[in-house]
Amino acid sequence: MSPCCCYAIWVRLYRRTFAKLGVLAGAGALVLPGCTGSPPARSDAAQLSPAERVMFERFAEVYIPTEGTNLKPLSEVPYLDNIDRVLVFLDAPTLDEVHTGLKLFDYGSVVIGLHFTRFSNLHAEDRLDYIRKWDDGGETQRAIVGLIKKLVAIGYWQDVEAARRVGYQGPVSDEAKILSLGNAPMPVVVAIANESP
Amino acid sequence: MTEPSPNTVPALPVLSIRQPEDIPARGLKLEADAVVIGSGASGGVAAYELSLSGAKVIVLEAGPYVKSEQFTERLVESFQTLYEDGGNQANKSGDLVVLQGACIGGSTVVNAAVCFRAPDKVLESWGENHGLDNLTPETMTPYFDRVEKNLHIHPNGPHEINLNGRLIAEGAKKVGIPAGPASRNIKHCALTGHCIAGCKTDRKQSMLVTYLPWASELGATILSGTRAESFEVRNGRITQVNAIATEANGSSKLVEIKAGLVIIAAGAVQTPLLFQKSAIGNSSGLIGHNFACHPSTAMIAEHRDDIYASLGSTITTYAGNIEDPKEGSYLIEAGSMDPMSITTASGGGIGLEYTDFIQENKKLLTSVTLIHDHNVGRVYMENGRKRIDYDLDDRDFPSLQEVLRATSKIYFAAGAKRVFLPTTRRTVIESADQVDSVINSLENGKHRYKLVSYHPQGTMRMGKDPKKSVVGPDGRMHDLDNVYVIDASLFPTTLLVNPQETVYAMASYLSDRMLARG
Numbered sequence A: 001m002s003p004c005c006c007y008a009i010w011v012r013l014y015r016r017t018f019a020k021l022g023v024l025a026g027a028g029a030l031v032l033p034g035c036t037g038s039p040p041a042r043s044d045a046a047q048l049s050p051a052e053r054v055m056f057e058r059f060a061e062v063y064i065p066t067e068g069t070n071l072k073p074l075s076e077v078p079y080l081d082n083i084d085r086v087l088v089f090l091d092a093p094t095l096d097e098v099h100t101g102l103k104l105f106d107y108g109s110v111v112i113g114l115h116f117t118r119f120s121n122l123h124a125e126d127r128l129d130y131i132r133k134w135d136d137g138g139e140t141q142r143a144i145v146g147l148i149k150k151l152v153a154i155g156y157w158q159d160v161e162a163a164r165r166v167g168y169q170g171p172v173s174d175e176a177k178i179l180s181l182g183n184a185p186m187p188v189v190v191a192i193a194n195e196s197p
Numbered sequence B: 001m002t003e004p005s006p007n008t009v010p011a012l013p014v015l016s017i018r019q020p021e022d023i024p025a026r027g028l029k030l031e032a033d034a035v036v037i038g039s040g041a042s043g044g045v046a047a048y049e050l051s052l053s054g055a056k057v058i059v060l061e062a063g064p065y066v067k068s069e070q071f072t073e074r075l076v077e078s079f080q081t082l083y084e085d086g087g088n089q090a091n092k093s094g095d096l097v098v099l100q101g102a103c104i105g106g107s108t109v110v111n112a113a114v115c116f117r118a119p120d121k122v123l124e125s126w127g128e129n130h131g132l133d134n135l136t137p138e139t140m141t142p143y144f145d146r147v148e149k150n151l152h153i154h155p156n157g158p159h160e161i162n163l164n165g166r167l168i169a170e171g172a173k174k175v176g177i178p179a180g181p182a183s184r185n186i187k188h189c190a191l192t193g194h195c196i197a198g199c200k201t202d203r204k205q206s207m208l209v210t211y212l213p214w215a216s217e218l219g220a221t222i223l224s225g226t227r228a229e230s231f232e233v234r235n236g237r238i239t240q241v242n243a244i245a246t247e248a249n250g251s252s253k254l255v256e257i258k259a260g261l262v263i264i265a266a267g268a269v270q271t272p273l274l275f276q277k278s279a280i281g282n283s284s285g286l287i288g289h290n291f292a293c294h295p296s297t298a299m300i301a302e303h304r305d306d307i308y309a310s311l312g313s314t315i316t317t318y319a320g321n322i323e324d325p326k327e328g329s330y331l332i333e334a335g336s337m338d339p340m341s342i343t344t345a346s347g348g349g350i351g352l353e354y355t356d357f358i359q360e361n362k363k364l365l366t367s368v369t370l371i372h373d374h375n376v377g378r379v380y381m382e383n384g385r386k387r388i389d390y391d392l393d394d395r396d397f398p399s400l401q402e403v404l405r406a407t408s409k410i411y412f413a414a415g416a417k418r419v420f421l422p423t424t425r426r427t428v429i430e431s432a433d434q435v436d437s438v439i440n441s442l443e444n445g446k447h448r449y450k451l452v453s454y455h456p457q458g459t460m461r462m463g464k465d466p467k468k469s470v471v472g473p474d475g476r477m478h479d480l481d482n483v484y485v486i487d488a489s490l491f492p493t494t495l496l497v498n499p500q501e502t503v504y505a506m507a508s509y510l511s512d513r514m515l516a517r518g
Helices: A003-019 A021-028 A050-063 A079-087 A092-108 A124-135 A139-157 A160-164 B041-052 B075-082 B120-130 B137-150 B163-174 B211-217 B270-278 B339-345 B352-359 B397-413 B432-440 B500-517
Strands: B028-037 B057-060 B096-098 B153-155 B179-181 B183-185 B221-223 B226-234 B237-246 B252-264 B289-291 B296-303 B315-319 B330-335 B364-371 B377-382 B385-389 B416-420 B451-453 B483-485
Touching: A050 A079, A050 A092, A050 A124, A050 A139, A079 A139, A092 A124, A092 A139, A124 A139, A139 A160, A139 B339, A160 B339, B028 B041, B028 B237, B041 B057, B041 B211, B041 B252, B041 B500, B057 B211, B057 B226, B057 B252, B075 B339, B120 B137, B137 B153, B137 B500, B163 B179, B163 B315, B163 B330, B163 B364, B163 B397, B211 B221, B226 B270, B270 B377, B296 B339, B296 B397, B330 B397, B339 B352, B364 B397, B397 B416, B397 B432
Parallel strands: B028 B057, B028 B252, B057 B221, B096 B451, B252 B483
Antiparallel strands: B153 B183, B179 B315, B226 B237, B237 B252, B289 B377, B296 B364, B296 B416, B296 B451, B315 B330, B330 B364, B377 B385
């Protein structure tokens, strides 16, 4: 895709985003976006497009650079599939907003920093710089980059072995064969003398 | 009921749940003395106490029945199976997650088990400002006593307080902030730290293992996966509740319930929506208004030594002046967190600064904070979507600054090397003498802080004046003669402390009022 085409897409998306700021900002919830009243359209189909998967890969590489650390290598954690499973729980309108936000972020580098190419094509240092610009940007930018960071963190850290590498014990009751206490016995009834209305 | 003889071991009560798959395709028509909508902290208590009186009770729970043996101790999976909207319920701006349980037992299944009595000063202010002079500390004390006994509520013992909790309590005392062991509704805690993913071994005395099995044992019918959708009203009374039971495969069935008494216990988000959908009970125009939620943050600090904060009880100690909201506006609770929560809730940064931060996970001091916020929000439906219109008010921002300041000072007094603020961009305080200048430089704004709420309250305000409140002092709606609201939506102001024990006690008190009325 040419830089001009990218720019046109980004401007269109950015205008659309600001037109419904409150709605898209909803895509920045802590765990996941949304404040829905309708049930999620649960489906086994992939939620992330191939381009979005690449964008998340490029993002994760600089957000959680595991090479040379004690962390479990990103390449050994199915974080993209984990993100996909998380998105399954969104309703269709919210998922649309997430896709819009991801496009806005990916194509925004054409304009922001004048890179003239998508975020996914940037070198690592430029990607880090770009993420920091969004961290310091306007409300919508902070919402979108916050969402992407959350999704990557959720995708990576829900891997039990990754969490155990940094000292978190993870699930323990089954392994330790801790017995259940079961339901509590019926209580002893104590009447309360109360004269108030 | 009398104490069992020491020579006999009574059988434990059994929880029988009627799931959507158990309902015939043609649906169900049921009749009862009372229908309780919601099976969480208040619904569970009311279901048991009314059943104990001999009433025929039906409980409707929109969420699924998940047995504790099915809990996985994996937080993301728990969000997806046990929480409202899969853990995605958020404010309209999208920068504050509102976590609520949505399963048999409601939020009691997934909370951190922390219990406080409502501060006397808060109850007294409700009397002075909202005409609730029936809810005096003297009136409520026996109800707090009752639920504390039934739910095994007790202060954490020394074995339930890990190094993280001890250091935070000691640090608080060094800087002059009251601190002590947190109380929890736990029996023989196994110290796994997985409260918010559901207690797999039934140590937490949630509704799932206490009041609901007790109600069930006394004959209450409990339906899971069955969401109350609308009401039929005649002569100022709800005569029928219409609900939809939805199977896992998506097929749904109509459940119609006629009951003399309708008890609403769906929580501060769902309860107002129920009445808004049916457009009833709202002569005051206040249904859904006055939402508040104890905005919370995670506060993280790096210590010199290995702390292993995630090992042990989920919440161990607390700090803050919680006796009087005029004196203190915040509460700090030392608690465990997994790396995902630490990452998503704190400003650990990106790239190498982040990996350096998270690799020191064993050295991290971790706590959760909350503030006593104003009732500035509103819950409503918009184009078929639930909306929680709530942003951190400028009047509450100083309280947020104050709790971040207090926690930072506690951490440095406890030996921390640096403190990470819960900002969306990385903000680190490197020494105690930087605390004031960094905190003072913070500004309020959307998506600047990583906020979460565990305690939605206030959308069905209780009060004496029908023009200024939705529900009367006895829990009965001003506009609907046979309808009681008993959940945290009643609270005219926030409590400053975790609300679950007050919800239990209030539900017990209001159940007595219902029974006294006959």
